[in-house]
Amino acid sequence: MKNKAHNFLVFFLIVGWTFSAPLQALETQQSTTELKSADNTEPTEADKTNPYIVVLGDFSFLPKLAVSYQYDDNIFALRDNEVDDNLLIINPSLMFTSNWKQHSVKLNLGGELGRYKRHPSEKYDDYWIDLEGRYDISKQTNLFGGLNHTRDHEERGTPSVSGTVPTTFDSDQVHAGIAHRVGDYKFRFGGTFERLNFVDAGPFNNDDRDRDVSGLGLRISYLYAPNREFFAQAIRDQRDYELDVDDNGFIRHSDGHRVSFGLKSRFSNRLSVEGYFGRLYQKYEDARFAEISTLDFNAKLKYLSSPRSSLSLVLDRSLEETTLEDSSSYLNSSLSIKALRELNSRNSVVAIFGASRADYQGVELEEDIFNASINWRYRLNPEFYVALSYRMLINDTNQSIILNNPANPQYSQDYVRQQVMLTLNAMLFDVDDPGFGKPSSRETLNLSKNDWQGFYLGTHVGHTATHVRTFGIRGSSGTDYAEFGDEGTRGGIFAGYGMDFNRWYLGVEAEIDQANQNTAHTKDKSISRTFNIEDEQSYALSLRGGYTLKSGPLLYARVGRAKAEFDTSFMINNEPGNAVNNTFDVYGIRYGIGTDISLSDSMFLRMGYIYTNYDTYIVDAVTTAEEFNQSDNVFNLGVGWLFGGNGSLANVNTNIKTNGFYAGLQLGHGSVNSRATGIHNDSGSTPGTYNFVGDFGNNSGFTSGLFAGFGHAWDSFYLGLETETEGSSAEWEHQRLPTGRDFGLKKKSGVGVGLRAGYQLRHGTLLYLTASRMRTRFITNWEKGNNSTNYIERDDKVYGNRVGFGADIPTSQSVFLRLSYSYTDYESYRFITSHGNTDDMTFNNSETLFRLGLGVRF
DSSP: OHHHHHHHHHHHHHHHHHTOGGGGGTTSSOOOSOOOOTTOOSOOHHHHTOTTSEEETTEEEEEEEEEEEEEESOTTOOSSSOOOEEEEEEEEEEEEEEOOSSSEEEEEEEEEEEEESSOGGGOEEEEEEEEEEEEESSSSEEEEEEEEEEEEEEOTTOTTOOOSSOEEEEEEEEEEEEEEEETTEEEEEEEEEEEEEEOOBTTBOOGGGOEEEEEEEEEEEEEEETTEEEEEEEEEEEEEESSSSOTTSOOOOEEEEEEEEEEEEEOSSSEEEEEEEEEEEEEESSTTSOOEEEEEEEEEEEEEEETTEEEEEEEEEEEEEOOOTTOOEEEEEEEEEEEEEEOSSSEEEEEEEEEEEEEETTTTEEEEEEEEEEEEEEEEETTEEEEEEEEEEEEEESOOEEOSSTTOEEOTTOEEEEEEEEEEEEESSOOOOTTTTOOOSOOOOOOOOOOOOEEEEEEEEEEEEEEEEEEEEETTTEEEEEEEEEEEEEEEEEEEEEEEETTEEEEEEEEEEEEEOEEEEEEOOTTSEEEEEEEEEEEEEEEEEEEEOTTSOEEEEEEEEEEEEEEEEEEETTOGGGOEEEEEEEEEEEEEEEEEEESSSSEEEEEEEEEEEEOOEEEEOSSOEEEEEEEEEEEEEEEEEETTOOOTTSSOOOOOOOOEEEEEEEEEEEEEEEEEEEEEEEOTTSOEEEEEEEEEEEEEEEEEEEEEEEEEEETTEEEEEEEEEEEEOOEEEEEEESSSEEEEEEEEEEEEEEEEEEEEOTTSOEEEEEEEEEEEEEEEEEEETTOGGGOEEEEEEEEEEEEEEEEEEESSSSEEEEEEEEEEEEOOEEEEOOSSSOOEEEEEEEEEEEEEEEEEEO
């Protein structure tokens, strides 16, 4: 897990560094082109007369080629023990479109070829051929139709899909119809037919999924105003399977209908809405499947918040097929939000957030799928662009299976999947874009550079998560390794001197801190150990290097040497005479990152995060010796005074607006700590019942995820709503060999929603507090006596309350850098093992998390 997290981080940082340079100049010029979808591949009306596009007679010819390199940290969509790999994707495509004044024909064909580096069996070769046309009988009447053939594959983790290789299928479709208008009324009548043929996936038979789906529909619209219409529609739906009985003995033929009423309207040049609601009905030939009669709905909204920004929302419900035993189908209800922002003529950002629920009919199974992605696209010239994207998928089910004993529930279909992709896209035809690279009115920040040079002094308070790795000898040949942790507070003073080199900064800083926290372990068994470590004073001397943003804040990184005092008490319970109680002075290497934000001409606010790894020290208790290796991660919030302030806030920036929708990507480092309490029942040479208390944790956790929200400002005060998704590699473990209890915990994924309240400083930085409700998935391992039959690997989906503090620092009018820190207290969970000499354990988890993010306001 740690290696995969490292690979993921290295891949992301290398690609991000390579293509982050253009972000320094975002929004220094305004695009003169109209807003277009980032995924638009079809020619506009202007394109059809563009002499740069290849023209063959009455047709325009548009070939494209995209090559992508993707890192996927969970290619098989597994709940645990994920497998990562790199994937090469090639996307050729071409499109012919007619340039006739009457009638139209369009041919679109292409493919997607995927090749994995270490798992060649996962390769896929998808392609499609699509032909559609329109024949205009008159200005009021036209005929339309189309043919399509697709070879596609189902993503791993798709509901109800199994197989040792990707599941591929062929789809053949045909549709045809007629549209007619009489006065203010429009009529549209048509039919569709699709034949689906699924290929067996290894030993898994998919013949019982092959089916024909046909539909017949009528839509009547009334135009009660320009660009506004009411409509009613009815659709007949029939689903016929090739096999009368599937592998589980069910008949899956069905027919049904949908009747709905809706509205389609363009309220202005900026807002358009289309939606309907009605009744969805489906009846099955198999009497064991109940009829389905439920609400049917669909809604689409598109809002142009500016000439360069758009926001789209889609709400939809559909009835999907399944071959899951005892289930006729599943209702899929989904919501997706897509936001696009053209930062300038070269740069654009697209963010997508989606959530769907698959409600399986006839069984108690629901699958919630969260899909979030963000894509940054940089145009090298009108024909070529590069794109960097990040995507997260979280699958969350309500059904678990029990393995070995009741203490071991597992949500076998749950998973989190993260992907990073770098794409080079070439439109293999000349594109005439007069807006490309053409400067317009500049939208730069109004602030002059802050001067951070000189001596400074300040004080800070912090929240710390301290962790201790221990290693010792047990008995004649046994060993005991564990990762302990706890949380606390600390405070102190700092002082330093810095020098400016244009916007670059270099300085030296000293600090003194006093901590208030301890880490402990207790078990009232005679041969067990008891220890307690209290953090005392620490001293550090560090170098700081940084960069001053145009909006004023100083971003810095630091590295230095630290010395700390640890009061350590240790003993074996039946050897009180050999107990050790001593203060150890230990040195360590300190790393950090943070920001200094001006509050006045001389006063500044500091947000800083430091990680210190101390040298190992040994506690000798005569008959045994224990190695202790301590580390801590600390978030500090402080106030400082810069002597000789230069009035850097005289130029007040009034251009930074915080209203509206925003989204971004964030990476972080943190820890998961666990207070484990319970009762151990032992046998063997020292039988008995013993109380157990331990503080466990590890601060090596790497996290990544996406955030999105909406907020509004009243003068300088701000209030907003935000949602987030996250994946994590945080974990800790305890191992005792050759016998004893081996246990540990992993955090897998989380989703949450919360409120933000803040205050915007005069130079545009938004300081905020946040309170949110999280739902996080933990995997807890427990094995007693080195006996695999006693092995537990349970899933727990735990709610928690998260509070935090952060700063959104503008780097341009639309782009901001985020530094944030949060603490989450999760609800406890308990399990009792069912094997002989049961253990009764309760876990109460908490989490500290520092994150660095990059966001865009749309």
